[in-house]
Each structure stands twice: as C-alpha cells, then as structure tokens.
Amino acid sequence: MTVETESSNVDDSNQEAEPAQLLDDEGNKNLPVKKKVSCCTGLKAFVAALSFSYFSKALSGTIMKSSITQIERRFDLTSSTVGFVDGSFEMGNLLVIAFVSYFGAKLHRPKVIAVGCLTMALGSLLTAMPHFFMGYYKYETASHSTSSANLTSSINPCSLHQGVNKTLLEVSRSDCEKEPSSYMWIYILLGNMLRGIGETPITPLGISYLDDFAKEEDVPVYVACLHTIAMLGPMFGFLLGSLCAKLYVDIGFVDLGNITISPQDSRWVGAWWLGFLISGVISFLAALPFCFLPKSLKKPKEANNDKTSHDLLENMDTTRKMLPPAKSKPRKWSVMLKDFYTSLKKVLSNRIYFTFLCSSLLQFSSFIGFLTYKPKYMEQQYGQSTSKSNFLIGLTTLPPVGIGMFLGGVVMKKYKMTMIGATKFAFSVSFLSYVITLLNFFVGCENRAVAGMTVSYEGEPIPYHENALLSECNSGCNCASNVWDPVCGDNGLTYVSACLAGCTNSVGRGKNMVFHNCSCLKVSSSWTGNTSVTLGQCPKSEDCSMNFVYYTVIQVISGFCYALGGTPAYMIMFRCVQPELKSLAVGLHTLVMRLLAGLPAPVYFGALIDKTCLKWGSRSCGLQGACRLYDSHAYR
Numbered sequence: 001m002t003v004e005t006e007s008s009n010v011d012d013s014n015q016e017a018e019p020a021q022l023l024d025d026e027g028n029k030n031l032p033v034k035k036k037v038s039c040c041t042g043l044k045a046f047v048a049a050l051s052f053s054y055f056s057k058a059l060s061g062t063i064m065k066s067s068i069t070q071i072e073r074r075f076d077l078t079s080s081t082v083g084f085v086d087g088s089f090e091m092g093n094l095l096v097i098a099f100v101s102y103f104g105a106k107l108h109r110p111k112v113i114a115v116g117c118l119t120m121a122l123g124s125l126l127t128a129m130p131h132f133f134m135g136y137y138k139y140e141t142a143s144h145s146t147s148s149a150n151l152t153s154s155i156n157p158c159s160l161h162q163g164v165n166k167t168l169l170e171v172s173r174s175d176c177e178k179e180p181s182s183y184m185w186i187y188i189l190l191g192n193m194l195r196g197i198g199e200t201p202i203t204p205l206g207i208s209y210l211d212d213f214a215k216e217e218d219v220p221v222y223v224a225c226l227h228t229i230a231m232l233g234p235m236f237g238f239l240l241g242s243l244c245a246k247l248y249v250d251i252g253f254v255d256l257g258n259i260t261i262s263p264q265d266s267r268w269v270g271a272w273w274l275g276f277l278i279s280g281v282i283s284f285l286a287a288l289p290f291c292f293l294p295k296s297l298k299k300p301k302e303a304n305n306d307k308t309s310h311d312l313l314e315n316m317d318t319t320r321k322m323l324p325p326a327k328s329k330p331r332k333w334s335v336m337l338k339d340f341y342t343s344l345k346k347v348l349s350n351r352i353y354f355t356f357l358c359s360s361l362l363q364f365s366s367f368i369g370f371l372t373y374k375p376k377y378m379e380q381q382y383g384q385s386t387s388k389s390n391f392l393i394g395l396t397t398l399p400p401v402g403i404g405m406f407l408g409g410v411v412m413k414k415y416k417m418t419m420i421g422a423t424k425f426a427f428s429v430s431f432l433s434y435v436i437t438l439l440n441f442f443v444g445c446e447n448r449a450v451a452g453m454t455v456s457y458e459g460e461p462i463p464y465h466e467n468a469l470l471s472e473c474n475s476g477c478n479c480a481s482n483v484w485d486p487v488c489g490d491n492g493l494t495y496v497s498a499c500l501a502g503c504t505n506s507v508g509r510g511k512n513m514v515f516h517n518c519s520c521l522k523v524s525s526s527w528t529g530n531t532s533v534t535l536g537q538c539p540k541s542e543d544c545s546m547n548f549v550y551y552t553v554i555q556v557i558s559g560f561c562y563a564l565g566g567t568p569a570y571m572i573m574f575r576c577v578q579p580e581l582k583s584l585a586v587g588l589h590t591l592v593m594r595l596l597a598g599l600p601a602p603v604y605f606g607a608l609i610d611k612t613c614l615k616w617g618s619r620s621c622g623l624q625g626a627c628r629l630y631d632s633h634a635y636r
Contacts, residue, residue, distance in 0.1 A: 043214055043297055046110065047222050049289035050206045051229040053117055056279070056286040057199045058233020059240075060124055063275040064089070064192060066241025066390045069376045070272035074137060074249065075130075075185040076617065076625035079373070079609040083602030086372055088189045090598040092123075092196025094591070100201045109205045110293035117287030119198030124280030127191030130184040131273035137249045139267040140618050140625065141260070141485045155506045157498040157515060158477040191276075198283075213297040231402040238394025240278065245270035245387035257510050260535055263385040266628045267484065267617070270386060347585050352419075352576040356569070357592060363430070364597040369605035376609075380630045381445055382548040383540035392552065400556050404563025412568050419575045426565035426572065433561035436554060443551050444636040445544035448537060450486075450494045450629065451501075451520065453614055459493060459524050467614075473520035474502045482618045484628040487515060487533035491524045494538045496615070501533050511535060609635065 064086060072082040100112070210222050248256060249269040261268050348354055374397075375389035384392075408429075412422060447454045452469035456462050469481045479499035487498045495501035495518075502519030514534055521531040577585045610627065612634040617625035 043210075045289065046209065046293055046297075047225065049110075049286070049293065050113075050202070050210075051226055052289070053113065053202050053206070053286040054226050054230040055233045055236075056117065056283045057120060057202060058230045059237045060120060060195055060199075060276075060279040060283060061089070062234040062237025063124075063241055063279050064127075064195075065372060066238050066245070066375065066393075067272040067275060068372060069379065069386050070245060070249070070270050071185070071188060072376075073267065073626045074269045074272065075188075076619050076623075077185060079376075079606030079627070080603055081185075081606070083372065083604075083606030085185060085189045085192060086602045087599045088193040089196035089199075090594045092193035093200050094594055094599075095193075096197050096200050097591075100204065108295045109201075109209050110290040110295070112201050113205055114287040114290035116198045116201040117283050117290065120195050121198075121280045121283035121287065123191045123193070123195030123198055124276045124283060125191075126194060127188050128273040128276035128280070129191075130187050131249070134184055136254060137269055139261060139269075140483050157501075157503050157506070158474075158479075228402075231398065235394050235398050237275075237279075238390045238398070240275050242387045242389075242391035242394065244272060244275045245385070245390055247271040247274065249273075260510055260513060262511060262536060263387055264383065265486075265536055266379075268386070343581055343584050344588070347577060347581055347588060350577055353573065353585060356572055356576065357589060360569075360589065361592060361597055364593050365601045368598055368601040372602045373605060373609060377635065378548075378551075380635060381632055382544060382551065383445070383537075384548065396552055396556055397559055400560040401563040404560040405566050408564045408567035411564075412571065417568060419572060422568035422571055422575075426569035429561045429565035430569070433558045433565075436558040436561065439554050440551060441636065443547040443554065445540055445547060445632055447614075447632045448494055448540075448629065449492065450496065450537075450615075452496065453629070455493065457493075457520050457523050459491070469496055469500055471520065471523075473523050474500050477502065484615055484617050486535075486537045488536055488538040489518065489521050489524075489533045490530045491521050492538055493521075493524060495520065495533060498533060503533060 068082055068086060071077070071085070072079065075082075077085075206226075207223065211219055214222060246263055247270055248254070248259060249271055251271055263270070374393060375386055378384045378389040378392070379386055411417075411425070415421070417425060449455045449459070451457045452471065453467050454462070456468070457471045457473060462468070470479070477499050479497060481496075481500070483497060485497040487495050487501055487503075489495060489501060498506070498515045498518070501515070501521065503515035504517040504519075506513055506515045508514050514532055516532050518531045518533050521533070573585055573589060574582055609630070612631045613627035613629070614631050615627070615629040617628045619625045
C-alpha cells in the first residue's frame with residue numbers, strides 16, 4: 001500500500017512537474033523575443049513608424065491640394081486640366097490596390113510599406129523636377145519688362161506698343177508648342193500618379209499587421225492614434241503650402257526688387273516646388289524604420305493565468321492532430337469567381353448599403369471638389385492671397401473636422417446608438433451642414449469693377465459678354481487687348497493695363513511703379529481727382545472683407561456638423577451587411593469613392609469653374625493661358 005501510494009505520488013508529482021517544466025521552457029524561449037519586442041523591432045516601434053507614414057502621406061496629399069492654383073498659373077492650364085492632374089493620384093492608387101491587397105499580406109509587410117514610402121518620395125521629387133528645367137517664370141506684362149535691370153527711367157505705356165503689338169500677336173502656334181513649359185505638367189501628373197501607387201500599401205498592410213500581432217483590445221487604440229496623427233498632416237500641409245505660396249517661385253535666383261506683382265495678383269506664382277521637395281524628404285525618412293522591422297512578431301497572450309496555459313498545453317496534442325486535415329486543395333478560379341459574384345450581389349442588393357453608397361458618393365464628390373478649389377474660391381471671391389487662403393484652411397477648417405469626428409464617436413458610444421439611431425443622427429447633422437452651407441450664397445462679393453469688362457470706362461455696369469476694352473480714351477495707343485497687366489486707378493476702377501488706361505509716363509520701379517497722366521480716368525463720371533494708377537487690381541470693398549469673416553464662420557460650423565455625422569455614418573456600413581461581407585463592403589465603398597468621386601470630381605468641378613472665366617491670360621507666344629478674372633456671381 002505504502003509503496004503503491006508513494007509511486008503514485010511520484011507519478012503525480014512528475015505529471016505536475018511536466019507542465020511546469022514545459023511552461024518554464026516556453027517562458028525561456030519567449031525571453032529573447034520579449035527583449036527584442038521592447039527594442040526597435042517591437043509593436044510599439046511599428047505603431048510609431050506607421051503613424052509617421054500616415055502623417056507623411058497626408059502631408060504630401062495636402063501639399064498637392066494647396067499647390068493647385070500655383071501649378072495652374074505656372075503651366076498656364078485650365079481648371080479642368082489641373083483637376084485631371086490632381087485626379088491622377090487616384091489613377092495610380094486604383095492601378096495597384098487589388099494587387100497590393102491580395103499579395104501584400106503574403107510578403108514582408110513592413111518592407112512593402114517601406115517600398116511604398118520610397119515610391120511616394122520619388123513621386124514628390126518627380127513632381128518638383130519641372131521647376132528646375134523650365135527656366136525663370138515670365139508672367140505676362142504689357143507696359144514694362146521684368147528682365148530690365150534699370151526700371152527707374154520713365155516709361156510711356158501708350159507709345160511703347162506702337163508698331164510692336166501686331167508683331168507680338170502674330171507668333172505661330174508651332175513656336176508656342178516648342179516652349180519648354182508646354183508639356184512639363186505631364187511630369188507633375190506622373191509624379192502624382194506615382195505618389196498614389198506608393199501610398200496604396202500603407203493602410204491595408206499596416207492595419208492588418210497591427211491586427212495580427214496586437215492584443216484585440218489594443219487595436220482600436222492604435223487605430224485611433226493613427227487617425228489622430230494623420231489629422232496633423234493636412235494641418236501642417238496647408239500651413240506649409242501657405243508659406244511656399246508667399247515665396248516667389250524663383251526665389252534665390254532673381255532680383256525680387258524687379259518683380260512687379262504681389263501675392264494678391266492673379267499672376268503670382270509661389271514656390272510650389274519647395275513643398276514637394278520637403279514632403280519627398282519626409283516620405284523618405286518615413287520609409288527607413290520599416291526596413292529594420294521583422295516580418296512577424298510574437299502576439300501577446302490574451303491572458304496569462306495558469307489555467308489558460310494549462311488548458312493550452314493539454315490541448316496542444318489535439319491541435320496538432322487537427323492541423324493536417326485543415327489543409328485543403330486550392331479552390332478553382334471558377335468557384336472563387338462564382339463566390340465573389342454571389343457576395344457582390346448580396347452586398348449591392350442590400351437596399352440600406354446601396355442607399356448609403358449613393359449618398360456617400362454625392363457627399364464625397366462635393367467634398368473633393370470643394371477642397372480642391374477652396375483656396376482658389378477664397379482668392380477670386382474675396383480677394384485673398386493664395387498664401388492666406390491656405391493658412392486659414394489649415395487653421396480654421398481642419399481642426400473642427402477632427403473634433404467633429406471624435407465627438408461623433410463619443411456621442412454614438414454614450415447613447416449606444418442602434419443602426420436606426422445612427423442613421424437619423426448622421427442624416428440630421430449632414431442636412432444641417434447642407435443648410436448652413438447654403439448661407440454662402442448670401443455672403444459673397446460683387447464683381448471687381450474692371451473698365452471695359454464688368455463696367456464701362458465711365459463706371460456704369462455693362463453685360464459681362466459685351467467686353468469693350470478699347471475706348472476713345474486709349475484709341476491712339478494701339479494697346480494689346482489680350483494681355484492681363486492690371487492697374488488700379490485713383491477713381492476705384494481697375495484697368496486691364498496701364499496702356500488701356502491711357503497712361504503716358506511712369507515713375508519708380510518694381511511694385512512701387514506709378515503711372516501718371518492716364519486719360520481714361522478723366523472720362524469716369526464725376527471724377528475730378530488725380531489721373532494716376534498703381535500696379536495691381538483695386539482691393540475689394542469693406543463689405544466684402546466683412547463677408548469673408550462670415551464665410552469663415554460658416555465654413556467652421558458647417559465643417560464641424562458634417563464631421564459630427566461622419567463616424568455614425570461610417571458605422572452604418574458595417575452594421576447593415578452580414579459579418580462575413582464587411583470586408584467586401586468596405587473595399588467596394590473605397591473603390592467607388594475613388595473611381596466615381598475622387599477621380600472625376602476635380603475635372604468636372606474645374607470645367608464648371610472655367611465656364612465662369614471673364615478674362616483669360618495670354619502666354620508669351622500668344623496662346624491662351626490661365627484664367628485671370630472670374631465672374632464672382634456665377635462662380636459662387
């Protein structure tokens with residue numbers, strides 16, 4: 001009895017010792033991994049690297065949006081063409097998104113993300129390259145030469161064009177097409193497309209990597225950190241775009257004292273290329289950490305109690321026995337395609353999802369068009385410079401959007417909204433945002449008073465299509481009517497050029513040049529003051545400045561309301577489809593938004609804006625350039 005009891009006790013002790021020994025062995029095996037995780041190759045390092053890559057891609061995209069107006073003027077493009085250039089990012093993204101989503105998870109995901117960041121950097125640098133091969137920017141001018149070193153001598157704009165105007169306007173189209181800048185914008189399109197290709201793997205592979213190797217309860221926290229840091233990208237992007245737009249395009253290479261235009265001028269081109277160089281360097285730096293991260297990490301256990309470990313050890317043999325039968329033969333393509341068709345049909349036949357998809361398409365289209373041309377609208381409608389417009393967008397528009405998205409999630413969690421509740425809430429705040437946005441119709445500004453275009457030389461309003469730039473007061477000057485070189489008269493009227501104002505002499509140089517003895521000021525009704533004009537358009541009225549303040553307030557409130565319903569609306573997409581179809585629903589939503597909204601919206605918004613142009617610029621060879629003046633009412 002005693003021997004049997006002792007032997008049984010020994011066996012029991014051995015049986016109890018074996019799991020303990022196994023646990024110790026497992027713990028010893030995991031010790032190096034834990035040390036490695038705590039170093040630069042751990043999950044926290046990956047989250048930090050991914051956050052920086054999110055910041056870099058958001059910064060690069062915002063730089064492109066903030067530089068649209070500068071690129072349009074530098075390359076003499078229409079708004080629809082520059083919208084097509086902006087949409088090339090979506091083209092690049094759509095070209096590889098399916099390939100990356102399918103094959104990316106099978107490869108070394110951190111290194112694939114690193115390649116994506118390097119591709120983004122290359123795309124940004126390629127976008128900036130045309131600046132270094134185009135020569136100096138030559139803006140159109142009618143009465144003076146910016147290349148002349150001596151601008152202090154008196155110039156007679158009226159006699160300057162005698163016998164020269166016809167020769168200038170008879171330049172052949174073939175000579176114009178030989179200009180280096182004619183097709184340089186294609187490199188910007190290719191660079192933007194390359195940037196779209198590079199950005200593709202960051203989100204899907206980064207999120208899947210987190211989901212695979214992070215604790216389940218930590219994944220939402222990591223994703224929230226990513227989106228929070230990503231919101232800083234657009235803010236810094238618009239602020240950087242504001243700084244670059246304030247600097248002259250050829251800064252450091254030309255004498256700024258000879259430049260006769262200011263940032264408020266519609267011919268001004270800022271240092272658009274500088275922002276792309278900076279974003280390219282940041283994207284390159286974002287790629288470096290991913291090169292040193294491992295292909296996989298040790299996923300932490302959800303619980304570390306003895307019972308769980310003991311159960312795992314007991315079931316280890318059972319699990320091993322079950323693994324071999326889990327391997328199955330590869331499925332045929334025909335079966336996979338049939339399953340995909342069935343799943344796609346289920347998703348699209350879901351009336352709630354389809355309605356959400358259509359409404360999202362409308363909202364996203366308007367948002368893309370609005371954001372792409374917002375700096376241009378603020379400039380043309382309210383007389384703001386591109387630099388100030390970008391600064392205000394980064395400072396006043398984006399923070400309310402970020403706060404609104406966060407509060408939308410908090411409200412949804414606090415009140416435990418169901419799908420019906422989330423739908424009602426999202427619809428209510430979106431409709432409120434729409435109503436508030438309609439107030440912009442009432443806070444616009446009148447058209448600029450431009451002699452011969454919006455008003456007569458006497459100051460009386462005329463129909464916009466009845467342009468009469470030539471008048472008796474400038475008939476003897478033989479002025480070029482296709483050149484935009486505006487001057488502001490003391491009578492408050494803007495004249496297309498000093499020649500068309502009938503000026504006969506000038507004093508000063510650069511931005512301080514003043515033209516005197518302008519005969520067209522004398523024909524202005526009830527004007528008995530000076531007959532002098534200064535460079536640039538006349539400023540907008542005080543009422544317009546006040547309306548701009550109202551416009552800014554409206555944008556802040558409407559943007560906050562729009563974002564407030566963003567999170568609940570996004571959750572509708574998850575809850576209205578079967579759990580196994582969530583991935584397909586999200587992927588289809590992303591595809592439709594990019595293909596039917598992100599790609600065409602800048603193009604047709606730009607085409608509509610082109611329809612409101614009152615005065616097109618002129619290239620040095622005589623062909624049509626970028627638009628200089630818009631009909632404020634039609635644009636609004």
